[in-house]
Amino acid sequence: MATPTMDKAEAEAAAAASPYITVTFRIRRFNPEVSDEVQWQDFPIEIDPKERVLDGLHKIKWDVDGSLTFRRSCAHGICGSDAMRINGRNRLACKTLIKDINPEKPITVEPIKGLTVLKDLVVDMEPFFQAYRDVMPFLVTSGNEPTRERLQSAEDRERFDDTTKCILCAACTSSCPVFWNDGQYFGPAAIVNAHRFIFDSRDEAGEQRLEILNDKDGVWRCRTTFNCTDACPRGIEVTKAIQEVKRALITRRF
Numbered sequence: 462m463a464t465p466t467m468d469k470a471e472a473e474a475a476a477a478a479s480p481y482i483t484v485t486f487r488i489r490r491f492n493p494e495v496s497d498e499v500q501w502q503d504f505p506i507e508i509d510p511k512e513r514v515l516d517g518l519h520k521i522k523w524d525v526d527g528s529l530t531f532r533r534s535c536a537h538g539i540c541g542s543d544a545m546r547i548n549g550r551n552r553l554a555c556k557t558l559i560k561d562i563n564p565e566k567p568i569t570v571e572p573i574k575g576l577t578v579l580k581d582l583v584v585d586m587e588p589f590f591q592a593y594r595d596v597m598p599f600l601v602t603s604g605n606e607p608t609r610e611r612l613q614s615a616e617d618r619e620r621f622d623d624t625t626k627c628i629l630c631a632a633c634t635s636s637c638p639v640f641w642n643d644g645q646y647f648g649p650a651a652i653v654n655a656h657r658f659i660f661d662s663r664d665e666a667g668e669q670r671l672e673i674l675n676d677k678d679g680v681w682r683c684r685t686t687f688n689c690t691d692a693c694p695r696g697i698e699v700t701k702a703i704q705e706v707k708r709a710l711i712t713r714r715f
């Protein structure tokens with residue numbers, strides 16, 4: 462980067478060696494305390510394309526406009542709090558490198574769809590978490606408390622391994638056209654978390670969860686568009702899990 466003491470040639474050489482480029486973030490802004498209108502705002506910033514979209518959002522918030530509002534916590538793809546639509550696709554901002562999304566054009570950043578926007582990139586997650594709670598995402602057993610861990614074979618553990626990876630970011634549910642049109646649908650994430658316990662050999666509430674998902678707003682609403690599988694930042698085969706729950710409902714075999 463050029464400094465005030467450099468001559469012109471030194472400044473040009475420093476600029477040529479610098480990894481920084483100018484990238485425009487085009488962000489959908491909404492602040493109900495100021496206006497009911499949504500507006501798009503451009504923020505040109507200097508950034509290394511090897512950095513992530515989350516780093517760009519931090520630069521804007523910390524150096525340009527402190528009112529920009531978005532969720533993030535771990536910054537390493539674990540907590541699931543920074544799912545957003547980046548160039549029209551649901552992604553985690555902390556796992557998306559600038560260089561991977563054509564930084565020569567403005568990078569559009571907007572909130573995930575199908576949930577009420579509270580401010581800028583922050584949506585109301587309560588309907589999403591309500592659907593999650595409704596499928597009983599915990600182990601249900603009867604009988605006395607065991608005195609040691611509940612044993613399970615490696616094959617039985619493998620049966621639901623994929624769906625244990627969910628971080629509840631809502632990238633799948635908010636990429637689903639059925640969910641956009643009707644927020645009553647349980648959505649892929651709730652079904653994935655039901656799958657995680659339905660196919661767990663130690664659990665005893667599989668039938669109960671299947672009945673919950675046999676509802677008019679349950680698994681049968683899925684149109685197999687695969688948007689959810691494409692959107693999952695953890696690589697979970699979401700559509701396959703939904704199909705397995707449908708099949709279990711038909712055969713009642715877990």
Ligand code: FES
Binds near residue numbers: 532534540544553
């Ligand atoms: S900030 Fe935690 S997953 Fe991105």
